[in-house]
Amino acid sequence: MGSYALGVDFGTGSGRAVLVDVADGAQLATAVEPYRNGVIDERLPYPDQNVTLPPDWALQDPEDYLRVLQTAVPEVLRLAGVRAADVIGIGIDVTSCTMLPATADGTALSQLPAFRSNPHAWVKLWKHHAAQPDADRINQVAAETGEPWLDRYGGKISSEWFFSKALQILDEAPEVYAAADRLIEATDWIVWRLTGVETRNACTAGYKAIWSKRDGFPDAAYFAALDPRLADVVDTRMRRDLLPAGARAGGLSPEAALWTGLLPGTAVAVANVDAHVAVPAATVTEPGRMVMIMGTSTCHMVLGKDERTVPGMCGVVEDGIIPGYFGYEAGQSCVGDHFEWFVDQGLPEPYHDEARSRGMDLHALLQEKAARQRVGESGLLALDWWNGNRSVLVDAGLSGVLIGATLATTPEEIYRALIEATAYGTRVIVDTFEANGVPINEIVACGGLAEKSPLILQIYADVTGRTFRVSGSDQTPALGSAMFGAVAAGAEAGGHDTIEDAARAMASLKDEAYRPNPSNQETYDVLYGEYLRLHDLFGRGGDDVMKVLRRLRDEAKSARPIAVEA
């Protein structure tokens, strides 16, 4: 009779439960529950009220998270044929910063009839971008008051982050702000619903809410400078006692036990985030190896013994990923999305015909054709800024460039140039970490792109000069959550005492290694030199054509209604 741990990964469109063996990480069963209301970006899901949302909004329904606990979790237990008594721990991870207002008893405000028709009462999903004016104010005031914490976040707080979203609620719906006893990350809220007790995790606080182990949150004077009503936000609506990853948040409540089919009292791990739990699940619990979670966008995670200021990263948080280390995070905002855009907006009809007749996925077809090209043969070079640049330039106003096109240029050449551009973007991040004292000797990839695209991994290896390995699990975040669940249970209960122990036992890599090809590296070094010069020219103010184009675009778009009325 083994010991098992359950991981639940709450993604953007669905929740996924995975049951694994604590001894070796073997995956016994998995179940996926799509969110009934998905990403809410047009209207609230109550047709009788017909509440439409402005552009850039992205909400979720907290009831959808609870349904995952009520359906996917019992389903994996049933599929695996495992007794509830043998499940020793549960861990979860959620996208972040995904946050909501709640009452003091843990009820989401959107669950209350009085607030159901107010968009600000709902969960603000990570990609809710309507708080940009609030983020601008946060950055402007921080610059004026010389806040010391800006450096930890690459010099800029994002519109996606916690206080941008909180400030938007206060600005636009003070009644919601007033009724919100708590403002809380969704991941902490779900753990609260599992245990019946509110706890807060250090990871999201550090990466998304300007907290650090040494300095805590920004002080009340700073918040007051943003808005006097916000001065006491931390003490009235958040918590200052934050728990590190791997700690035990509590035991499963009787109510949650009924939902899930697990036993009351089962150890529940402190809340965590999808990208961050993936790190130990990809075998990384020490400095020197970077984990890349490659999906629509890419997160780069690496551990360090010391705190370093690395320009343009998303954040550095002590204990943020693995207790005892500084966890560094960087990001590329357009990776899988980039290739998807090309297939949607740039792929001619004959490629669709060929893919259909050969029963192939369009990306697989393009990668097959792109793999036949020699490095440099297309004569193309791209800047991978179709969705701005997160690291290291932290500038959403940058845009994509393709250079070198001729009448002989083919779609598979452009497709490969876009892949290469994202690889150059990764190399900028790797080189920036190294130049600032955070070594990166090897890279472990996980996520959809890493699973499906040997060509992409080989190009990344050739461009960065680093060996790429791939996480052994195809459910890396869920495995990571289960590992933290096993640590929350502890060795005495059949789990593990540390995440390092859990990683040694439960995490693995696939056999294949993508090693740099010296001849390809040589050509890519030249191409990267060209990329880097153009990156700096267009990205660091040498030539502001992108800013001019963006300004003209915004003027033209804002002029349109006037023209229509005229």
Next chain:
Amino acid sequence: MGSYALGVDFGTGSGRAVLVDVADGAQLATAVEPYRNGVIDERLPYPDQNVTLPPDWALQDPEDYLRVLQTAVPEVLRLAGVRAADVIGIGIDVTSCTMLPATADGTALSQLPAFRSNPHAWVKLWKHHAAQPDADRINQVAAETGEPWLDRYGGKISSEWFFSKALQILDEAPEVYAAADRLIEATDWIVWRLTGVETRNACTAGYKAIWSKRDGFPDAAYFAALDPRLADVVDTRMRRDLLPAGARAGGLSPEAALWTGLLPGTAVAVANVDAHVAVPAATVTEPGRMVMIMGTSTCHMVLGKDERTVPGMCGVVEDGIIPGYFGYEAGQSCVGDHFEWFVDQGLPEPYHDEARSRGMDLHALLQEKAARQRVGESGLLALDWWNGNRSVLVDAGLSGVLIGATLATTPEEIYRALIEATAYGTRVIVDTFEANGVPINEIVACGGLAEKSPLILQIYADVTGRTFRVSGSDQTPALGSAMFGAVAAGAEAGGHDTIEDAARAMASLKDEAYRPNPSNQETYDVLYGEYLRLHDLFGRGGDDVMKVLRRLRDEAKSARPIAVEA
């Protein structure tokens, strides 16, 4: 009973005969004869010999030209029901530089069984690009000896031009060069076959064979420096007595009268070139109005009273277009080809579906969608160098750029950005002419793109700040050739004494005028400023990324066979 003139326009894929009324230019009949052997770029059209051609070759069969005279010309007479006696003159135009070796009696070498299997015996079409090493030598030697004529050609002789092709014959097939009593432009060769007498025109000599009215051809010492065997090329294989446009080359020979159904002795005009005959047919016989022949590429033609050195033009030739004026020519090497590339290589399947279901041409569909965009709304800017840059940078090694792409970028936005890029390219040419003393007040467009695309003409008007008119005839070059035929006949025979008289009577413009929209102009001025800065950065040596990419491409391509063998 009227007087009629016949124009025959020999294009790249077919010949087109048009019969027009000399009094008003009205078009009575037209007939097209596709070339049986088309563009010969893979193998010679004698399957039993199986002679394959290297890359970059493009040949034609001179018999195809004769077949046009034997079929299309009788056909228009039949269709129009016009008596041969009422056709007073014939003019022709051909692509250029399209040249061939011939014997002293006017037989093309490829017509002789002994030479039929030698590719160098055939007509080298204008887009035969295999003489680049010869062009390089021509330019290198000219630079070393400080030839004064380089300035007249924007500083560089093209691989497409006469002596590049002649030198390639000498280099690679000295036996063909030895057997060639004559090296001659196809347009002069066809007139020779019509009249039975060899004449040469000043237009192709000036634009393609380094001749000027004042200085003649380069001297023997220069040719000897290229190759001692070439020293006497002009005196042994060409002619120094060159006839201006509009002159009478001779009367129709009895043999050609049998081919065509016209009367022996009918006036035949001096040979001419498609782009150049279009100028008076587009009503332009004076300085100040530019003619743009807009097709796969664009030719820009303008007249001047004085000879000016305008950087980056294709050539300036006294009497080259209209006797008494200096004819300036500039060019953009990628216009219609640019849009065609996009439709072939970048247009997603749903656009094909929509065009099919609405029974629309793909370009018409894209232009309909592009016309809905406000100026600047796409946030895109392109450099129109998909096929290098002819004027004003004269650099085939430059390549295309697209800047400003986002995940929201649509195909119709890219398509419009490519149109705008070609408009900026035209503005560079217009502004360069004006800055060097060649005024351009209005522009007359002709050719396929001008006929079919009001959106393109409006964008060009907005970008250049010039009013665009469109030639009244949809067969502008053939009309121009007929006009020169009427001038060759002269007023006494029922024609016209000068091309100016012919233009007043026979040429016209369509009613529509595309005038600059001041509000669009204002935004385009800003965008053009960005274009111009990037044009100079990438095109004038400020940033050599395109040259690096081209070098890597060529290295990768040349490395391929080795890799395959390995």
